[in-house]
Amino acid sequence: MELFKHAEIIGENLKKSSKTVSVAETSAGGLISSSLLSVAGASSYFLGGGVLYTYESRHKMLSVEDSYFDGLRPSTEEYAIRLAYAIQKHLGSDYAISESGASGPNGNRYGDSPGHCCIAVASIDDVKCITIETGSGDRSDNMEVFAKSALNLFQQILQS
Numbered sequence: 001m002e003l004f005k006h007a008e009i010i011g012e013n014l015k016k017s018s019k020t021v022s023v024a025e026t027s028a029g030g031l032i033s034s035s036l037l038s039v040a041g042a043s044s045y046f047l048g049g050g051v052l053y054t055y056e057s058r059h060k061m062l063s064v065e066d067s068y069f070d071g072l073r074p075s076t077e078e079y080a081i082r083l084a085y086a087i088q089k090h091l092g093s094d095y096a097i098s099e100s101g102a103s104g105p106n107g108n109r110y111g112d113s114p115g116h117c118c119i120a121v122a123s124i125d126d127v128k129c130i131t132i133e134t135g136s137g138d139r140s141d142n143m144e145v146f147a148k149s150a151l152n153l154f155q156q157i158l159q160s
Contacts, residue, residue: 003035003144006151011039013158019094021154023049024062024087026074027101027117031147047091052083062086074100075112077129080120088122095157096122097150104137114139117146121154128157 014021023033023046033049036042052058059066064086072079080098088096101117102108108116115134120127132149134142 001035001038003031003147003151004038006148006155007035008039010151010155010158011036011042011045013155014045015041017158018044020045020047020092021095021097022047022087022091022093024052024058024083024096024098025049025147025150026051026053026099027103028099028143028146028150029053029103031143032097032099032150035147035151047093049087058083062090064090073110075102075108075110075116075118076100077118077120077131080118081122081127081129084120084122084127094124095154096120097154098122099146099150101132101142101146103142103146104139106137115142115145117142117149119146119150119153121150121157123157128153 030051050061083098084096099119102112104114107113114137117132120129
């Protein structure tokens, strides 16, 4: 699987640098985490993650007050950034990956079209965020594109 190839490069880089990562994902449904965990020795860099598909899971799994997200709607870059910082702080990782979007086949309740996703990668010093628009309603294809895009962004950050 192509996702696993990206994760292998990332995993080797993290192991060499003794850095760690945590993941908070929604519309990728766990594909980012499972990809990172596909690498032998992942326990040396993967601190944990979760599929935060509801407000309730976000609240319970991140241990943040709902007010931390006041004024933000999911599936925006600012939301993805806050999600990344929340999981990073909660687990104490060097890096955090987050995403929030609409997998399909329909858009989400916030007005985003299927295939829309915002991805953030946070480090202790910086954060990068991108928005993906696939234009497709194919749920599984979108989930894979979201995960691949997140891993690509993370790989770029690690190599810079």
